[in-house]
Amino acid sequence: MTTTTTTNDQNRHTDVLLFDMDGVILKGWGTDASVHTEALSETLEMYDITPEPSVWSALDTYEYTETFISACETIGVDPAKFYADREVQSATRAINRLKAGERGLYTDAKALEALADEYTLGLVSNNYDPTVTFVVDHFGIDVFSFVRGRDTGVEGFTRRKPEPDYLLEGLSALDAESGFYIGDRETDIIAGKRAGLEPIFIRRSHNRSLSLSVEPAYEITSLSELLSIISP
Structure with a gap:
C-alpha cells in the first residue's frame, strides 16, 4: 500500500x-484471465503437483469458492495458503505484462x-x-x-x-x-x-x-x- x-x-x-x-x-476491463491461468501453472509447479484435468479446471479461477476449496483439499494443500500463493504469482505476472507495454x-x-x-x-x-x-x-x-x-x-x-x-x-x-x-x-x-x-x-x-x-x-x-x- x-x-x-x-x-x-x-x-x-x-x-x-x-x-x-x-x-x-x-x-x-481488467487483468486478462490468462494471467491467473499462468499463475496457477506456476504455483502448481512450486508445489510439485500435477492435478487431474477436472481438478485443474476447478482451481483455474479468480474466485475463492467452495469448488476451489474442495479442489485444494483433493490435491492435499491448504486452500487459503494455495490461493494466496497463486495470487502473488498473478500480481507478478500482471506487472510483467505492464512492463512489456501490454496496457x-x-x-x-x-x-x-x-x-x-x-x-x-x-x-x-x-x-x-x-x-x-x-x-x-x-x-x-x-x-x-x-x-x-x-x-x-x-x-x-x-x-x-x-x-x-x-x-x-x-x-x-x-x-x-x-x-x-x-x-x-x-x-x-x-x-x-x-x-x-x-x-x-x-x-x-x-x-x-x-x-x-x-x-x-x-x-x-x-x-x-x-x-x-x-x-x-
Whole structure:
C-alpha cells in the first residue's frame, strides 16, 4: 500500500475524488484471465503437483469458492495458503505484462492534473495492491494522495468491492468527510454508496451498453468532464 496524507486537523478535506483503476485510469476491463491461468501453472509447479484435468479446471479461477476449496483439499494443500500463493504469482505476472507495454493509460487521464489542483485525489482498486502501486510508479502518476489495491489472499478477496472497506480506508487516510468515487462497474457504484460517496459511472468501450440496476450520481464518457460536473 502507498499512502501519502496531506491533511491535518486544521485543514480537513470535505471532498475528495477517489478513482477505480482498471477501465478508468488504466486501459482495459481488467487483468486478462490468462494471467491467473499462468499463475496457477506456476504455483502448481512450486508445489510439485500435477492435478487431474477436472481438478485443474476447478482451481483455474479468480474466485475463492467452495469448488476451489474442495479442489485444494483433493490435491492435499491448504486452500487459503494455495490461493494466496497463486495470487502473488498473478500480481507478478500482471506487472510483467505492464512492463512489456501490454496496457497503457487512457488519454483522458491527463485530466487528473487539473483535478488535483482543486481536489484531493485517491486511487482505490480491486486489482492487487502490488499491481496498483506499480501502475502509479511505472506511469509516473504523482497526483494521488492515497493509493490502494486489494491485498492478495482470501481476506483481500472478501474485502473487495462492492464491499466499501478500502474506500473507507481511503477516506480515513485522507481525513475526508465526503466525496466522489469514479468507476466503470456496478460494484463501484454500490461500494461508493456504501462508503457514503457519490458514485460517478464512466462509460468506456468495454461497458458502453452495460445496463445498471443501481443509479450513479452522474454518468460520464471522459474524465475531462469531471470538473464541470462536480465544481460548485
